[in-house]
Amino acid sequence: MVQIPNLRTVNVTRYITALREGGSLPAIAEADDNFNYVLKFKGAGHGTKALISELIGGEIARLLGLPVPELVYANLDEAFGRTEADEEIQDLLQSSQGLNLALHYLSGAINFDPVVTTVPAKLASQIVWLDAYITNVDRTFRNTNMLIWHKELWLIDHGASFYFHHSFSNPEQQAKTPFALIKDHVLLPQAALLEETNAEYKALLTEDKIKAVIALIPDEWLQWEGIEMTPEQIREVYVTFLVTRLANTELFIKQAQDARQALI
Structure with a gap:
């Protein structure tokens, strides 16, 4: 259940x-x-x-x-x-x-600085995997979108993810693409455990769990100008994208590994 x-x-x-x-x-x-x-x-x-x-x-x-x-x-x-x-x-x-x-609001939190704080390989690999999976373009040296709060790393601001939905065409094809912008990820140099992370996360993230997350999107956020689809049909597009991408993780894992080798 x-x-x-x-x-x-x-x-x-x-x-x-x-x-x-x-x-x-x-x-x-x-x-x-x-x-x-x-x-x-x-x-x-x-x-x-x-x-x-x-x-x-x-x-x-x-x-x-x-x-x-x-x-x-x-x-x-x-x-x-x-x-x-x-x-x-x-x-x-x-x-x-x-x-x-x-x-x-994490009161007293400070922006993550990669020069000051070294992130362990496992956590770095997990965050890189997440961002490649959801196509998050915004976790770079220029804008890390991570905070240090009570000596722990916290992730914020995923609003630049899922850029496929700005055109909203052919989600299955979009899901089967590597993520070239992972080369700019602030934690990529530390992400040495991508294969292990991929196996762990593919077992953890099921289709039922994905559907449960997508079901959280309120109907009033799905009234899009120029889109002749019901809120439920739009939700199904997100499910299709995420389930298909989960079945093809080797594409973005290889992209991330190749980009990391070029850095180190």
């Missing part, structure tokens, strides 16, 4: 400050459970597709035992944005009314 992943829903009660990193303008906000969150807005940049990437990437990482801050659905009331002085942020808040996504 597959344990169904479950996300809590919180209501955003206070907008604290914008995090002016990248083009999506995430924010620190307080919710009605008295915790602070990094709030990702459906009205930003790539819209709900970025939230879907964040959700799927984060929950697959969690299934694989990797450290990811808790993800929650975050309701944004229509009152938000009325008192915000910055017009850009005001527009963002107004266009993001309803259900958004948030990550538990």
